[in-house]
Amino acid sequence: xxxxxxxxxxxxxxxxxxxxxxxxLDIYENExxxxxxxxxxxxxxxxxxxxxxxxxxxxxxxxxxxxxxxVPAYKREINTVFQKYALFPHMNVYDNVxxxxxxxxxxxxxxxxxVNRMLAxxxxxxxxxxxxxxxxxxxxxxxxxxxxLVNEPNVLLLDEPLGALDLKLRKEMQHELKRIQxxxxxxxxxxxxxxxxxxxxxxxxxxxxxGEIQQIxxxxxxxxxxxxxxxAKFIGESNIIDGIMNEDYRVTFDDKQYECIDCGFKKNEExxxxxxxxxxxxxxxxxxxxxxxxxxxLFKGVHYEIIVETVKGxxxxxxxxxxxxxxxxxxxxxxxxxxxxxxxxxxxxxNISDTEVIARxxxxxxxxxxxxxxxxxxxxxxxxxxxxxxYPVTFTTANGTSITVNINVVKPIYFEDxxxxxGITAYDFYKTADELQESMALSIDLKKWANATAWDLEDDxxxxxxxVDYDFDPETVKEGDYEITFSTMGRELKIHTTDYAEEGxxxxxxxxxxxxxxxxxxxxxx
Amino acid sequence: MKSFSKLAYPYVxxxxxxxxxxxxxxxxxxxxxxxxxVLTLQxxxxxxxxxxxxxxxxxxxWRSLKLAFVTTIICIALGYPAAYFMAQLGERSxxxxxxxxxxxxxxxxxxxxxxxxxxxxxxxxxAELKVLIGMVYNFIPFMILQIYTSLSKMDKSLLxxxxxxxxxxxxxxxxxxxxxxxPGVVSGITLVFLPTVSxxxxxxxxxxxxxxxxxxxxxxxFVSTGDWNFGSAISLIMAxxxxxxxxxxxxxxxxxxxxx
Numbered sequence: 001x002x003x004x005x006x007x008x009x010x011x012x013x014x015x016x017x018x019x020x021x022x023x024x025l026d027i028y029e030n031e032x033x034x035x036x037x038x039x040x041x042x043x044x045x046x047x048x049x050x051x052x053x054x055x056x057x058x059x060x061x062x063x064x065x066x067x068x069x070x071v072p073a074y075k076r077e078i079n080t081v082f083q084k085y086a087l088f089p090h091m092n093v094y095d096n097v098x099x100x101x102x103x104x105x106x107x108x109x110x111x112x113x114x115v116n117r118m119l120a121x122x123x124x125x126x127x128x129x130x131x132x133x134x135x136x137x138x139x140x141x142x143x144x145x146x147x148x149l150v151n152e153p154n155v156l157l158l159d160e161p162l163g164a165l166d167l168k169l170r171k172e173m174q175h176e177l178k179r180i181q182x183x184x185x186x187x188x189x190x191x192x193x194x195x196x197x198x199x200x201x202x203x204x205x206x207x208x209x210x211g212e213i214q215q216i217x218x219x220x221x222x223x224x225x226x227x228x229x230x231x232a233k234f235i236g237e238s239n240i241i242d243g244i245m246n247e248d249y250r251v252t253f254d255d256k257q258y259e260c261i262d263c264g265f266k267k268n269e270e271x272x273x274x275x276x277x278x279x280x281x282x283x284x285x286x287x288x289x290x291x292x293x294x295x296x297x298l299f300k301g302v303h304y305e306i307i308v309e310t311v312k313g314x315x316x317x318x319x320x321x322x323x324x325x326x327x328x329x330x331x332x333x334x335x336x337x338x339x340x341x342x343x344x345x346x347x348x349x350x351n352i353s354d355t356e357v358i359a360r361x362x363x364x365x366x367x368x369x370x371x372x373x374x375x376x377x378x379x380x381x382x383x384x385x386x387x388x389x390x391y392p393v394t395f396t397t398a399n400g401t402s403i404t405v406n407i408n409v410v411k412p413i414y415f416e417d418x419x420x421x422x423g424i425t426a427y428d429f430y431k432t433a434d435e436l437q438e439s440m441a442l443s444i445d446l447k448k449w450a451n452a453t454a455w456d457l458e459d460d461x462x463x464x465x466x467x468v469d470y471d472f473d474p475e476t477v478k479e480g481d482y483e484i485t486f487s488t489m490g491r492e493l494k495i496h497t498t499d500y501a502e503e504g505x506x507x508x509x510x511x512x513x514x515x516x517x518x519x520x521x522x523x524x525x526x
Numbered sequence: 527m528k529s530f531s532k533l534a535y536p537y538v539x540x541x542x543x544x545x546x547x548x549x550x551x552x553x554x555x556x557x558x559x560x561x562x563x564v565l566t567l568q569x570x571x572x573x574x575x576x577x578x579x580x581x582x583x584x585x586x587x588w589r590s591l592k593l594a595f596v597t598t599i600i601c602i603a604l605g606y607p608a609a610y611f612m613a614q615l616g617e618r619s620x621x622x623x624x625x626x627x628x629x630x631x632x633x634x635x636x637x638x639x640x641x642x643x644x645x646x647x648x649x650x651x652x653a654e655l656k657v658l659i660g661m662v663y664n665f666i667p668f669m670i671l672q673i674y675t676s677l678s679k680m681d682k683s684l685l686x687x688x689x690x691x692x693x694x695x696x697x698x699x700x701x702x703x704x705x706x707x708x709p710g711v712v713s714g715i716t717l718v719f720l721p722t723v724s725x726x727x728x729x730x731x732x733x734x735x736x737x738x739x740x741x742x743x744x745x746x747x748f749v750s751t752g753d754w755n756f757g758s759a760i761s762l763i764m765a766x767x768x769x770x771x772x773x774x775x776x777x778x779x780x781x782x783x784x785x786x
Contacts, residue, residue, distance in 0.1 A: 053686055073689045086687035090705045099701070100691035151691065 001028040004154065004187055005050065010059035012045055019045050020056065021211040027189065027204075029154075032181050034190045034198040036234070037208035043191045046208075047157050050189070051080045064154070079148035080157040084164065085140045087132040093119070093143055094128035100151040118146040121180060138169045145177075149184060156181075158190045162197065174200050195235045199223065207231050228519050232274040239280075239493045243273040243518070251518055254311050254491050255419075258289065262518035272519045277496040279515035282306065288508030294501045295492060306495045308509060313467065314417035315487030318450050319428040320470075322479050326432070329368070333399035335375060339363035340435075341406045343427040345451070346388060349409060354380040361405055362435060363395040375399075384409060422463050426452035426486050436474045443468040452486040463488050555758035573759030583743070583760075590740040591767070593654070594723035597661040601669040601718045602711060604662070609673035609710075610703075613680075620678070627667050635664055636727060643731050653737035660732040661722050668717035676710025677703070712779040719775075720768060740764055 003026050010023040020042045027033050035043035048054040050061060052073030060067050068076060079100070087096050097118055101111045119125050122142035127135070132143060141161060148156055158177070162170045178201045181188045192198055198205050199219045207214040207222060207230075215227035226232035229240050243253035248263035253273055265271060285291055292310035327338040339361040344352075357363075357380055365375040375397050382393035388409050396402035416423045429449045439445040446452075446468050454463040469485040493509065501507055559568040577583045612623045630638060639660055646656045680703065688698040726741030733739075740760065747757030 051686075051690060053689075072694075073686070074692050074694050078690075080687070080690045082683050082687055082690075084681075084683065086681065086683040088684060088687070088702060099688070099693075103692045103697055103701075147687075147691065 001030065003027075004029045004031075004064065006060075006062040007046070007050075008060040008062065010046065010049060010056045010061070012042075012049065012054070012056045012058075019211050020049075023059070023211075023213060025206060025213065025216070027155075027187060029187060030185050032178065032188045032190065032201055032203045034192060034202040034205045035208060036192060036195060036198040036205050037214075038193055038234075040210075041208040042211040043193075043208050044159055047080075047159055047189065047191050050155075051078060051157050052076050077153050078155045078157060079151050079153040080159065081141075081144045081148050081161045083159045083161065085144040085161075087140055087143055087147070089133050091132070092128070093124070093130050093132055093135070096132055096143055097147045097150055099147060104151075114150050115146075118150040121149070121183065122146045123176075137165050138173060141165065141173060142176075145180065149180070153186065155187045155189060158188060160191055160193070162192070162194075170197070177201060199235070207234060209234075225517055226274060226519060229272045229274075229521070232272070232517070232519065237277050237494060237496075239275045239277065241273045241275070241491070243271050245269045245271045245518060249513075251516060256290070258516055259513040260516040260518055261513050262516075265518065265520070270521055272521055274517040274519060275493065275511060275515055276517075277305070277494045278303075279511050280493060280495045280497075281510045282308070282495060282497055282499060282501050283508040283510045285506050285508045288510035290493075290509040292493070292507060292509060294503050294505045294507060297501060297503055300496075303496045303498050304500060306497060306501050307492050308495060308507060309490050309492050310509065311420075311491035313488040313490035314415070314420050314422040314424050314454065315467075315485050316415050316424045316426045316452070317483050317485040318426045318452075320446075320450075320482045320484050321428065321430045322436070322477055322482065323430055323432050324479055325434055328401065328403045330399065330401035333397070333401055334368045335365055335397060335399055335401040336368055337363075337365040337395065337397065337401045337403045338432075339393075339395055339403050339405045340432065341408065341430040343408045343410055343429055343451075344384075345412050345425075345427070346386065346409055347412055349384055349386045352382075352384060357382060357393060357407070358395070361393065361395070361407075362431075363403070363405075365395070365397045365401055375401075382407065416457060418457070420488075420490070421457045422454055422488050423457050424452070424454040424463075424465070424486065424488065426450040426484075433477050433479070436477055439474070442474055446470070446484055447486065450484065450486065454486075454488045552758045552761055555755045556762045558755060560753065560755050573756050574763070576756065577759060577763060586738055586743055587740050587763070587767075589738075590723050593658065593661065593739065594719050597658060597665065597722045598669075598715055598719045600658070600662050601666045602714070605666050605669035605714065606673055606707075606711070609670045609677055612670070612674050613677035624671070624674070627670055631667060638664070639728055639731050646732060653733040656732040657729045657737055657739075660728045661725065664728065665718040665722060669711075669714035672714035672717060673707055673710040676707045680706050709779055712775050715775050716772065719771065723768065723771075724764060 005027040007023050007025040010020050011018070012020040019040075023042075023046060035046060037043050045054065049056050052068075052071065055069065061069055063076070063078075088099065091099070094115055097115045098111050101114060106114075115128070116125070119128060122145055124139060124142050124146070127139070127143075132140060135143065144161070145156075162173050165173060174197060177188070177190075190198075190201065199222075202219055204216065205219055205222045206216050209230055215222055215231045217225075222231060222235055226235060226238075232238045232240055241253045243251050245251050245262070245265040246257065246268060248265075249260055251258055251260045251262070251271065251273060281288070290310045292308035295307045295309050298305040323340065325338070327336045329336050342360045344360070358377060363377055363380075365377060367373040367375060377395050378398045379396040380393065381396070382391060384391045384407060388411055391407045391409065392404050393407055394402055394404045410427070412425065413427075414423050414425045427450055431449065436442070447465060452465055452468075454465050455461065456463055465486045466489040467485075467487040469487070470482060472482050495509070554567075556573055557569050557571070559570050559572065612620060615623060642660050642663065646659065649656075684702050684706070685698050688702045693701060724741045726739065726745045729737050729739045729742055730745075744757050744760050744764070747753045747760065751757075
């Protein structure tokens, strides 16, 4: 195949923001090329430069061996299908399609022949006299394609042409476009942010991000061997895992070495590993390469999406002491008051405040006549020293109803999980059964009551506590001590399969060396 | 929505009292003789015979139509390029230009025409030319704003599409921009032609006594002569001519719109 278009080091900026950072790209004859990326990645800018609607700050565009940047748009042998079609509203279908030919001053009978042939190609025979504004989106789309193709360009540019169509029509047009491209045999350059669209139609996909090309390849190459984490995430769903490439064909992740088919990395190089959800099979425990527990199952129509945890997250178990209801009654004032003991981190003593103490003790006062009428706490008295110990705190209302509970100040107890690089902390706490029952979102409240937090050991950034495990029924809980375990997310793998698996089931996972795709870490485009 | 429609009642009453009733009165006067009592109405076509039998009146009518026509053409010729230029400007400059064009309208038209009278008083040109200058000056903003609105509504990607299909600047203008701005031109014509053809104080102030248009004629018969019957007849003839011309401009508009 012959090189038709060459972008050479194209640089462009809008208002000082670099949108194209030196694009080099070759496009061949008769190719269906897709520029794929999220909005703002520069794909449309590149297309507009080729179409002649924009001059780049730097670089050259070679078309058929000639730099076409000095050539104005109307002299380029390139036609465009615009995002919103840009059909001429004052002309009917025929006049729209004939526009380019009339500009070229062709004779009317030849124009008629060509226009009719084009209308047939896009399956719109008999629509010649229709007003374009009365056509459906899909039909307008076809007219726009016919209007461009009738000029017999060497290249057709399509700027997100399917964006405005509904799902069903979009699928239809994807096949239609591919068919038309194969029939007319010219280069199509198609811009989209829809990865599925790109995979369906293209001979070659150019994945772009922030004005740079991330990867160029066939749909199969892009899908099976993504160049980096970004491409892997953008194209289809993936499990992306940090790993280490020990040597050629040997990669380690989650403390286990696997055989793979990748090579050419440095010894013990840190890499990203992609395993596609559909490449993992669920098998019986100990019959695969990994064991795990099914965390969730979602039905997705054709398949189930199953999340399996293969490595447990970092966790911390605390005790919850369920106390008797201990409201104090002030008969004279017709008021009741309640509060709980609570545990506090030594480090937090400096930042203690009345509001904080009220919240942590869950201190409340209310009228005996109307249980819903909360009475504000006027006084909060406490003296807490910056050393471990037990300190009393007294809450009092305006009418003198008061209650005293204890603050247990303890040295911080952190659990640091070096292997996962996560630290976690939580405290024992005291509650009444009523408070548990009143909770609207128990997991969230338990986290709050236990002051459970987790963080990244490297940079102190917060890590989400995804699991709160307990073994009691909040509706029937009695006084006593209960264990609650807070844990962060371990290694969870997403699996697409047609086989159902029970939530909580212990299963094995199976995948082969060819299913493990090793990529360089981001920043190093491989 | 229905309850809001009651808000229209005051204006409906206004229309009734100040538009429909006077129109009926004009009809009544035009078809009756002078000196009628309310109870002794005498219907006649004399007023119309009188208008069409004397060539003086027909000449005045012809002159008015000619002047309105020339004014409209000049307004299009001067206004279209101005509107086109404005539509190409950035958002802020556009706003400024619209402000500059509407700014003189903040001053009463009569006052502005008096100013023109002072300017043109000792300029050695014909009364007709002076009136023409006054008309164009007063009515061109309507033309510019109408065309400007239709041009700035136009989807800019259409021009890119035209250029993409091989049309150079001139071809793009002739085949895309111009046809799409016709509705603006047509409403501009309505807004310029109608007030021009019936204007009476601009010819009176700028043309002096010796340049009479149909508007002055009507004014004369109502105010100076006191012949309300003949004045009403001329008004009615004017109204019919205006209706006919509006029908034709609407038709042009529809023909263009119809292709959409």
